[in-house]
Amino acid sequence: MKTPLALAITAAAMNVTSALAQEPKSGGVIDTIIQPEPPGLVLGMIQNAPTRTVAGNIYEGLMRYTTDLEPMPQLAKEWEVSDDGRTWTFHLREDVTWHDGEAFNAEDVVFSADVFHRDLNPSARAVLQHIESIEAIDDYTVEFTLAEPFGPFPLSFEAGTFTMVPEHIYAGTDFRNNEANNHPIGTGPFKFDEWDRGTVIKLVKNEDYYEEGLPYLDGINWHIIPDGASRAIAYENGTVDVLPYGTVENFDIPRLTEMDNTCVTEQGHEYFSPFAMLWMNNREGPTADKRFRQAVMYAMDREFARDVLWNGLGKVPLGAFGSNAKFQKEDLEPYDHDPEKARELLDEMGYDGEEVRLLPLPYGETWTRWAEAVQQNLREVGIEVTTEATDVGGWNQRLGDWDFDLAFTYLYQYGDPALGISRTYLSTNIEKGSPWNNVEGYQNEKVDELFNEAATAYPEEEREALYHEVQEILQEDVPVGWLLELGFPTIYRCDVKNLVTSGVGVNDSFKDTWLDR
């Protein structure tokens, strides 16, 4: 079913094509929203979503990524890979300066990746463990030597992983208490101007930006508005022109997208591809039985959730690998909505009506309603469910302590199974205290082996074969429920052009964005 909003997005995609033909205009300040207020703006030190969104304009990485997740040059103008896939040589642009006027060079790259991120950034550490050495060959050439080929390496230069920070400011200091943290210095198209806490974060154009003629905008104002309804009003009354993902509740979206001069795009989340899942406790209770977990998959009406709760945006996933992730196997046996089959499976295992506890995700109305929908689906096949609402702190604690039967979550896939998918299923990733690892407690040696081999197999074809095999196993075992590949709409005035130009979307910079006014 195509809902009106899904149709509007198709129409907007056509608009984008025609916009490319127009000559961009310079000037103007864009007003948008950041939600929630970020704790700070130094990427690497802080990795959370709002920090990435704002600071993606201030900082840059060596590469950017297309919506198909192909690398594009950024601070590195070109790069080569050795035949064995172990040595990556990056040639840097020679005309780049930091916002304080110092030149950007290979020392900055080595410091950022090898020292700064190693100390502060868990995402970077996950990649660094595969790296043997990082060396500056000359002022503008850097060589990364990997211990063995690591498939997702070329995807590691997204702003949240190896973003470039200035060596001359941070080297030898206590990073977290550095004065410069209040006035972040990057190489990006926009410079930090002012942060009036609780009100606005202002960025201004970097007049010395190395890409000729960019950016087009004179500045960006990130308004901070804590209430969802007020954020919707800020768009309605014209105060802001862009509503990034997640800034308004889903039920407000159809009303806003019907306004004049309003466009919507689902693009720009290809890298993250947020994937909604249902944790199912593999350790104890009815959910420990594979047949019960399969029954849950058959019982849930995931199309309904997408069409009604998510305005028709997103995709119902086939299995553990999302459609934006590499190596998805497309001929798996799907779990269609089939309550009859669910009942049969429950009968077969002899389910005695033991009550299961369901934890909704405390991220707003949509998730609460979704939990209610799933509760109803499960009751239809005879599963007794109670929902237990918590706030974010409580939810973290319950999942970290494995104190749940079923629980909603969503995780980023980061473009490669070795970064975003294997972490959910590897038994080595079972550890109390975190809601982001193998929380469900799934243990399968074969799966561990396949995932580990695939991460470092070379070339790509070999990885593909291994990942296809692992998907067959997961499809049968259903360690977690696969709910929806979320479609996060970005709502904006149609005269804001080139808003989303890469697979990192609104977390990338607004350097190509211009106002047709």
Next chain:
Amino acid sequence: MLYARLIASRLFKAVIVLFMIIILNFFLIQLAPGDPAAILAGEAGATDEAFLRQLRERFGLDQPLYVQLWRYVSGVATLDFGYSYRQQMPVLDLILARLPATLLLTGTAFVLSLVLGIVAGSLAAARVKKPSGSLIMALALLFYATPLFWVALMSVVVFSVYLDWLPAYGLYTVGAGHTGLALVLDVGKHLILPATTLALFFMAIYTRMTRASMLEASQQDFVKTARAKGLKNSVIQRRHILRNALLPIITLAGLQAGQMVGGAILTETVFAWPGIGRLMFEALQQRDYNLLLGIFFFSAALVIVFNIITDLVYRLADPRIKEGS
């Protein structure tokens, strides 16, 4: 002299009360599930053991509870309220930065509700059996019963979205670059909706209370005496009845004033007003213990200060109240 002794003894008690509040709050917060490091890690969407350990060490959360308590109490004694985990700034700086906005909002609402409430209540008392008196009371009941967030959202829909008279949210127009008088006017415009929203509820209470205690006072013998003396009705209303009806209103005003720091969470959230209430709500959700304790401390201190002020005002309004009585 009497006042000085009164204030001194009250201040002494206040210090003890504050100390107990700090201890109580500290343990209360420990009861909430979840810890700040896990929440920060959760927001980042990626974490490893090293990251959590770094955070816990940095915040001192790896220490036993009594060490944490001792560190906190000895910090507060030197006016060091610690460091906010999430906002990465000293708690005192954060609170002081947000305090002016909150005091502007709650102070305006306080004056507005008190003045309008007493005026409306007196009018209603004077017109007790007339339709105009009943109308005032009906409105007061309506404002009293309507949830604050609904009033807030509806006033935005009407005055900002449909009529476009007033800004919907914020403290000032972002990007307008106003200075001087223009800035004052701009902030004033932004203040109207949130302050009115916040004032309506208390105004309703003051109206009802003023009317009730004035009606009660008007039955007293001294009012009959005043009438027998042939004083004008307006003079009797103002000088004999209202003044005697003021005590319960002062009590209530003292309570409202005490809530000025933390009492506007909803209004501040809906109107994106950069004040303490919002800061507190966010700190609670993020288990930002130090920040939360700091705000609790300031709120508690303010309640105590206003209790003392209320006591003093009692004596001004009614000289019969003496020390020790």
